[in-house]
Amino acid sequence: xxxxxxxxxxxxxxxxxxxxxxxxxxxxxxxxxxxxxxxxxxxxxxxxxxxxxxxxxxxxxxxxxxxxxxxxxxxxxxxxxxxxxxxxxxxxxxxxxxxxxxxxxxxxxxxxxxxxxxxxxxxxxxxxxxxxxxxxxxxxxxxxxxxxxxxxxxxxxxxxxxxx
Amino acid sequence: xxxxxxxxxxxxxxxxxxxxxxxxxxxxxxxxxxxxxxxxxxxxxxxxxxxxxxxxxxxxxxxxxxxxxxxxxxxxxxxxxxxxxxxxxxxxxxxxxxxxxxxxxxxxxxxxxxxxxxxxxxxxxxxxxxxxxxxxxxxxxxxxxxxxxxxxxxxxxxxxxxxx
Numbered sequence: 001x002x003x004x005x006x007x008x009x010x011x012x013x014x015x016x017x018x019x020x021x022x023x024x025x026x027x028x029x030x031x032x033x034x035x036x037x038x039x040x041x042x043x044x045x046x047x048x049x050x051x052x053x054x055x056x057x058x059x060x061x062x063x064x065x066x067x068x069x070x071x072x073x074x075x076x077x078x079x080x081x082x083x084x085x086x087x088x089x090x091x092x093x094x095x096x097x098x099x100x101x102x103x104x105x106x107x108x109x110x111x112x113x114x115x116x117x118x119x120x121x122x123x124x125x126x127x128x129x130x131x132x133x134x135x136x137x138x139x140x141x142x143x144x145x146x147x148x149x150x151x152x153x154x155x156x157x158x159x160x161x162x163x164x
Numbered sequence: 165x166x167x168x169x170x171x172x173x174x175x176x177x178x179x180x181x182x183x184x185x186x187x188x189x190x191x192x193x194x195x196x197x198x199x200x201x202x203x204x205x206x207x208x209x210x211x212x213x214x215x216x217x218x219x220x221x222x223x224x225x226x227x228x229x230x231x232x233x234x235x236x237x238x239x240x241x242x243x244x245x246x247x248x249x250x251x252x253x254x255x256x257x258x259x260x261x262x263x264x265x266x267x268x269x270x271x272x273x274x275x276x277x278x279x280x281x282x283x284x285x286x287x288x289x290x291x292x293x294x295x296x297x298x299x300x301x302x303x304x305x306x307x308x309x310x311x312x313x314x315x316x317x318x319x320x321x322x323x324x325x326x327x328x
Contacts, residue, residue: 040326131319154294155297
């Protein structure tokens with residue numbers, strides 16, 4: 001089982017939006033995220049499911065990933081909003097609507113949450129040692145289809161600069 | 165200060181060489197390593213110095229990195245041979261011949277040593293949680309020019325599949 005944690009692209013500054021939830025991707029953010037997504041497809045990546053934070057910039061990022069062919073499905077996962085709980089998400093995973101044993105899922109969200117979720121999945125504790133850039137990807141593999149904190153191994157951490 | 169740990173490319177199987185030290189890159193290993201190196205150059209990477217394990221497959225890899233323009237200098241570092249000691253290397257670093265404060269160096273070597281060196285640089289202990297493929301790159305940054313175990317942060321872990 002592979003889990004990919006993908007940070008949203010570059011979004012407009014907070015003063016331009018009426019709330020943080022509404023901040024949308026800039027034109028440059030869209031272009032850069034598309035370039036990253038296309039290179040991820042070229043490298044052979046495919047997700048059974050993309051789960052996205054409900055915030056606009058994350059949903060836009062998830063849809064870009066879907067539209068280039070990285071997945072057929074995007075669902076909103078409220079725990080991927082800033083400050084969400086990985087434990088709460090894992091208790092509900094897999095949902096009855098999800099395939100029971102997906103091989104590969106992507107989680108689209110925010111920092112510092114995603115790098116902390118990654119560290120929890122790999123080490124079982126937060127270490128503040130992983131740097132995840134906007135439109136960057138963390139790839140973690142598990143020995144079985146069960147997602148258990150501390151059981152993951154890190155196989156990739158891809159800043160966008162390498163994919164353009 | 166950035167340290168990049170780069171694993172040698174695909175080498176011939178042990179039975180084809182008279183000793184492990186002599187194992188050389190296969191034609192496919194050379195092609196794949198060149199493709200990776202060119203993409204690393206395109207992404208803007210540059211090393212002040214490449215230190216290589218003395219084994220043939222590592223030296224060949226280091227020279228490919230140099231020849232595409234990732235660095236002007238390759239030096240052999242005996243501690244990068246399999247089983248070498250990061251502590252022994254750090255005690256001799258920087259050498260009088262090295263620039264006293266390089267911004268970026270690459271270490272070319274072997275597994276499981278390189279991923280363990282990376283974990284020592286980041287966490288101060290070996291965790292067996294980083295997977296480094298052949299011709300893969302680990303990127304670590306430090307807050308100052310001093311390399312101190314446990315002081316690094318991981319910013320990239322690039323399997324070759326993303327760079328071709």
